[in-house]
Amino acid sequence: MNKVLISAGNVRGSEEILSSMDNVVTSPEAVILLHVQQLVGNSTMTAMMSYSEIETLKESIEGTEHKEALDRRAEEVLTHYKKALENRGMTNIKCVIRAGHPADEILKVAEEEKVDLIVVGCSGKSRFRKFATGCASSDLEKKSTIRVLITKSNGCGKHSHLWGRSAYAL
Numbered sequence: 062m063n064k065v066l067i068s069a070g071n072v073r074g075s076e077e078i079l080s081s082m083d084n085v086v087t088s089p090e091a092v093i094l095l096h097v098q099q100l101v102g103n104s105t106m107t108a109m110m111s112y113s114e115i116e117t118l119k120e121s122i123e124g125t126e127h128k129e130a131l132d133r134r135a136e137e138v139l140t141h142y143k144k145a146l147e148n149r150g151m152t153n154i155k156c157v158i159r160a161g162h163p164a165d166e167i168l169k170v171a172e173e174e175k176v177d178l179i180v181v182g183c184s185g186k187s188r189f190r191k192f193a194t195g196c197a198s199s200d201l202e203k204k205s206t207i208r209v210l211i212t213k214s215n216g217c218g219k220h221s222h223l224w225g226r227s228a229y230a231l
Contacts, residue, residue: 096135
């Protein structure tokens with residue numbers, strides 16, 4: 062694998078994500094760390110917003126305290142992942158911050174960067190919560206033409222996927 066994209070949504074579960082990647086990929090040439098900001102939370106309403114509505118929302122929160130908080134959170138998460146990767150001996154790491162629907166943004170960046178593998182964690186949402194708020198790993202499972210490694214963390218249990226392994230690839 063030449064390029065790997067890691068969806069760095071939060072710090073929780075990062076060790077499982079990185080360990081699973083280590084088991085599948087040895088010494089990638091480059092790692093893209095992507096954090097997707099969810100501008101107004103995680104709900105069916107935002108999942109149904111069009112591209113132009115999301116762009117309008119991005120413009121409307123620019124320069125606000127809310128946007129500053131989103132930016133601080135993104136930097137914290139990306140710094141955590143970057144340090145963990147550097148401790149594993151990786152040096153060619155690119156950090157990217159996007160805003161919008163997580164699965165859509167992950168796929169866009171994966172295509173732009175021409176990655177060979179997408180690594181994403183599983184949140185462990187119940188079926189109802191997935192319906193109400195969406196699920197990036199499930200969406201990637203369905204939409205991606207690029208290989209996807211979905212890593213189950215401690216919160217990912219019986220509700221998320223039917224597989225009992227700690228990670229699986231598509």
